[in-house]
Amino acid sequence: MERRNFIKISALTGVAATLDACRAPDKQLIRFIPEENLIPGIAVWKPSICTLCSAGCGLQVRVMQGDAEVERHGERGLIKMGLAKRLEGSPQNPINAGKLCARGQAGLQVLYHPDRITKPIKRSGARGSGQFQAISWDDALKELTSHLTALQASRSANALAFLARPLRGQRRELIEKFLTAFGAPPAVWYEPFDEAVLRQANLLSFGHAALPTLDLARADYVISFGADFLGTWNSPVAQSIGYGAMRRGRPGRRGKFVQVESRMSQTGANADEWIACKPGTEGVLALGIAHVILSQKLAPQSIASPAASRAGSQIAGWSAGLPEFTPEAVEKQTGVSAAVMTRLAHEMTLSGAAAAIVGGAPLAQTNGLFSALAVNALESLVDANRDEGPILGFTPEPPLSNAGEPAAPAQASFARLNSFAQSVLSGKAGTPQMLMLYDANPIFSAPPATKIREAIARIPTIVSLGSFIDETSAQADLILPDNAPLESWLDSVPESGSFQSLIGLAPPAVSPLHETRPMPDVLLGVAQHLGGDLAKALPYATFDAMLKAALLPLRAQGGSVAAKTDDDFWQSVQTQGGWWSAPAAAGWKSAAAKPAAMPQGKQASHALTAPEFAGSATDFPFYFQPYLTPSFGDGSTAHLPWMQELPDALTTAMWSSWVEIHPKTGAMLGIQQGDLVEIASQAGSLRVPAVLSPGIAPDLLAMPVGQGHENFGRFASGHGANPLSILAPVVEPSTGSLAWAATRVKLARVGGPEQAKLVLFAGGMSGFPHDEKPR
């Protein structure tokens, strides 16, 4: 007996030590023969792609050998396999250049999540009861194909509905080809915050129906109307890299950043100047500034430029110099003083490269399109005809025919979901008999008016291809679990974030941990099985074959991968984690910079319409703005413990949701920090702790999106409340997309901090602004 152990066991309190030692050792699991030969302790970095938001950043996964408990031919045992230990940005990827955001790092927890579905399961209890029993893959596939053949047999092929998150790339191609070949209607692509208004505006203003790419590194002046570009909007990592360079990347030049919003976001917190304006009047403010520039001819060459004329023509009265948007008139509508507007106009035009961007809440109003067009017009005024190209541009299209991009302009998600739900509820002939789900959770994230829960309940058979049980997939009858992203072939066609056209491609970084199969292989397998034109449309055995077929034409384009033979090309594309066009060639002067030709025929110019809100101002005195957080997005990553425990940037709250209230409003209603308050709109009400914060307009309430899950794994269920559940179905008329910031609410205190149980990381700091100046 070694002396040290003797001392330890006979130490003052042997109780803990003995309890520790006699804990039953893991029942001796058998060991399987390792399938990969890795050197233990040495890390191998494998490329991959982050799928936790639509930015499509490139990853490099640190894979090391470790023991994992797996199941091989029915028996549980340990195996030495490559395990993903850490995610970092892939250095050569043009979008994120080796960097990664907070949510991207948590992709690991999706792979190793304890609530992942490990094998195909079939519903055994009532629908939504959550009772499932495991079945084998063969039975599961047999049942799926039997349902599909039944549909084909009964000539009601159009009774198959496919509900999925709007994908880009070969997975979208696969689903679209599968549905058309099957004869089913096109898929219902749904995500709650889908920026359809901005794409429509960019189509009208610049001829590109896509989200803009911002070269902030060259910017000297950026004015952003509501766009949280350092947190959740568009391509946050690329924009953060640019922002860092804008601030201190160029010795002697520091870009100025002005944020215009009614609730201070994490991006707004970094602004040199934060301007609060009434919700829905951001466009008016932009035109006020444009009016000053036009009237005082502050940027003569760009006023005459074709870009300015195209973007300007969208606004009624542009050619007349925006007579009704004089600074004084705008001041009355927006609450921003005329002097500030004139100063901004002068600063923008005198300080070199300037850009105006818009996104987020301003577009989520009934007059969202007008606001977007207005800011685009201001952008074209200050950012046009610069020799090294504008700050705001668009990622060039990838030189591929079937790149898997949505046809422009895509119909707004909310409109598609709403029409799908109404068609199901209407009960007319040809209503969907079978629904296939993939990575979409409308029951959680759609406003109640869509009645999507009742619609889905009415569909006889529901099959989910996702790997988690959430509110929507809990209704499924059959779940065929997908591999985790790090275990499957991934490809991405990022809409924005880089100035080179780019297609991401990555082989699986680790071998599957559970008995799951990748969704594309399942669909391809079913297609082969059903035969007919399905097999002809998708003649691939596995998804990587389909990827290879789709991407081989790129070899001719040169770009970042030079290879003589197809196989060499295919290998080096995998090792690099994708293909991107050469930087020089793609440079600014290419098509991206020049606006597309003016479409023929008279363009209908848009006049200002005041934003309408659901609920009268008397019964519901406050505007209500649900806002996205970097950790949860639309709620799809709320099940990750790292995200739940990441303190919110501004309120430092964790594991809970909250509503931000201005202290004066709070004082008026007797609300202290952490009290339980009830927020009610026309569509519903919820109870949530209050956080008094100076960064919000007194007549506005803001709440983070993502919490309030009732059925999404052990870490997400039962925390906080879901603001989307009280949104009224107000829509932006031209695109049909949901105006999620156009609901009015009323507020009342219902309890103290004990009931509210708000968890603050900065626990002691109850009040603000505390009088101590920070160090």
Added chain:
Amino acid sequence: MKVLYALYADPETAQRAVDALHAACSELNFDERQIVIISGEPHEGYDFADSHITRRPYGWAVFGAAIGAGCGYLLTTLTQRAYPIFTGGMPLSPMWTDGIIVYELTMLGAILTALITLLVGAKLPNFKGVIKDPEIWLGKILVGVADPLESSQQDVQECLLGAGAAEVKQFSGVSD
């Protein structure tokens, strides 16, 4: 061990008995050290209480304190040099912090030597030959002679009685 003794009520008579024994010790050929004096409480100021020995052996305590200080110094400096680990930008064994430990061990040394000198000086613990008589605890003082020769036993008794004791007792055998 056999002791012939007598109990005296107050220190004066006890002193007389002791003086008498001292005087008689030469001719009754027993040694001065054989005189046994036991009391239930210290009687300061009487000759028999050896209080005249004024030598106060603080020396031992100071010596013990010095040893403690030495141990403290060695402990703090040698151990740091054995496995030098730097903390807080301080030197390895700063004088000020080591001084505290040296001080503590000095006092510990002093206290322990005080205890040891007591035990050695008072020849504790010895469990053999403990003379017992309940009356000691009632304020009586026992004066007697240990193992007197047979011949001089009688004389010793007279001597004790002469000093004013009521009776002479005998204690013999090992204490329980």
Added chain:
Amino acid sequence: MQKTVEQIEQDLQRPTGRTQRAAERIEQDLLRPIFTTSGKYKVAVAVSGLLVLAGVAAFGYQLYTGIGVWGINSPVFWAFDITNFVFWIGISHAGTLISAILRLCNATWRRPVTRCAEAITVFSIVIGGLIPLCHIGRPWLGYWLIPYPNQRGIWPNFRSPLLWDFFAILTYLTGSTTFLYLPTIPDFAAIRDASTGFRKKICRILSLGWQGTPRQWQRLEIAMHIMAIAIVPVAVSVHTIVSWDFSMTLVPMWHSTIFGPYFVTGAIFSGIAALILAMALLRHFLHLEQYLTPLHFNNLGKLLLTMSLLWFYFTFCERLTTWYGNTPDEMAVFWQSIRLHFAPLFWTMVICNLIIPVPILSMKRFRTITGTAIASSTIIVGMWIERFLIIVPALDHKFLPFSWGVYRPTWVEDTLMASSFGMMALLYLLFSKAVPMISIWEMKVGLQPHGGGIITTAPAIAEPHGLVLEGPLPTDVPE
């Protein structure tokens, strides 16, 4: 089996002189609690035993689940645990300091007080020493504080105030146990001779074969003299080192030079209060009315009064310098206790330590036994709060406002605190059963007309000051 009271009284049934009668009376009075166990004693032992068991159970639970069952969090990493530690080390100061100082200046009225005081010291330093081992995160590694040679070649870090604590408590524990044990050796001998059976065997060993030869008395006297001189600086150094646990850090309102004397004053202050309470309880339950007379309470009351004023002086100095200096970090902590979250606690402390005791103790009319007992109990409560208010507000509001915290105790901490009081009571009760709470032979020395020596040199009048033997001896036989 133990001899019953009647048997003892038979044995002692002998005609004796007047001083004998007094010595006999002392013998009886002080040995009675050892041999007779009253019902109340059993109840008291049961209650305090239960408390200790509850504490042990709570500690076992904390050990098994983890120290998170307490209420401590970041940044308040110390709260009840170190409050109790400082509180008990503080209580332990009165005993030795008072008995040592009173011995050194031969205050005759100290004779019945010394052993009660030294007993408090030893037991509270034992409890104080136990607490650090129970409050650390991994108690089974507590032995790493001991500088033992090991194969790793690693020694503890002697620059850490916790190591100074270890040495200080080690020295003080040895010192105060010796200081308690030496004068009890003769009493053990007395009990050895007066008892039978198991107690006799124990006392035979504990008395180390003490006889009572003049040489032994003289050696004992010298040892006590050296101990009295040595223990005073050790006692002062222990609580200074405990205060350095706080003032060695940069934490606002911890890092101040006043902490050394402030803690020593607080220690003596709470120590005397504990002593008075203990003496009052002993006097009532062990019927020592004739030994612990109002005079003792009067003298200790005066001492308590001076300490109360001295304590307030130090508190006022510290708060004034902080307020006047007005550095932002210090003021953040300052306002917490004066006006904000901890204000109620702060003002109860001032009431308990100053506003109630000073009037009671300053007027002779109130400075009776019950008066001093009331003052002492409020002071004990006040001093516990004072330690709490030194630790928690400073940690709560340390430097960076972002990481300020809130502390709320949990039931485990309350149980451990209650069990520390239970342990003190239990140890004290058991001690009073094993050893006479008042030193028998010292009282007898008090009877001597002219008494001599460090222990005896005071010019004792026939009747030891304050010891008036009225009424018949219980064993009095009509002449």
Added chain:
Amino acid sequence: MAHKWGLVVDLDRCTGCEACVVACHAENNVPTVGKDQAAIGRAMQWIRVERSWEGDFPNPKVRFQPVLCQQCDAAPCEAVCPTYASYHTEEGLNGQAYNRCIGTRFCANACPYTVRSFNFFNPSWQKPLNLQLNPDVSVRSVGIMEKCTFCVQRIKSAEIQAEAEKRDLKDGELTTACAQSCASKALVFGDLNDPNSEVSRLASSNRAAKLMGELGTKPNVTYLDRGAWQDAKNS
């Protein structure tokens, strides 16, 4: 010359996105403690992004400041640790030997920056989340204090690699997990003893300041103040 690791935090570039916080959790096996424990202030973060408000609506000002262990040269937490769990390494780091820590928590009280996290309970990663644990770093048990180590495991493996290839460590080759993941390049890690390293250059900028430097702890983390827009010229 021995390395002296240092970090520069450019407060003008930091956007408060907290990618560094999650990267640190992933790299160093820092546990999550759940809602109840977080509610009583026991969330464990080796690097936190402090946010402070100034002013009121309509123009409030926010300041983000990442705070981590400053690896002080005169660290108040080192001298007070009785068992040398907290000590100063030869490479200028404030080391934390987890095996020596007995959990007195004195270091956390002495630290003016409150950057030390304590394992109040045994951390638990529900299977298979435990497969994510980084094998290069130990998993701490109950009763142990832990804090930012400047990713000492990355420093060690980079040094061993450089030594294997018989060359010196190049500037920028070795970086901590937080600096690697920081998109706006606010965090720069490097060797302060190497005069032409990026971190030395930034540390000598006129915007450089130490967090609570007046306490005399001599921190090795330098903060570059956030300049106002107008004085862009003297960046």
Added chain:
Amino acid sequence: MHPEHPVQPIAFTHTVHLAKRMQCTTCHVGVSQGPDAQIPNVTFCMGCHMVIDTNNPEIKKIAAYQARGEDIPWVRVYNYSPSAHVRFNHAPHIRAGVACSTCHGDMTKQTTAERKVNLNMGFCVECHKQKRVSVDCDTCHF
């Protein structure tokens, strides 16, 4: 804790293998590259034992394992108690020329490996001091 004499599922004989002039690194491949000296899996063993000495009962056991698709469940001999938080790395030691026998004892005399050398901290610190290598705590503990 680690048993003094670990009983392995297969009575592997280092003596025989070393006698056949095999080097340690033949099987323990990872020792000069990474922290762990890799224990080969059953397919590696069967690589030779498909043909060599196949009727030896122990070799039959190995073949049985391979047939069942299982790897040999070796009992771990060298490891640090988790509370020691030691990060031992073989590669720099091998590169510094430390012989395997220094820490693992003379394997030519051992069948299944046993902890002949008491690998406590004193042993490592002593060697580090002799070789003028840092004995800073974070050399091994982090």
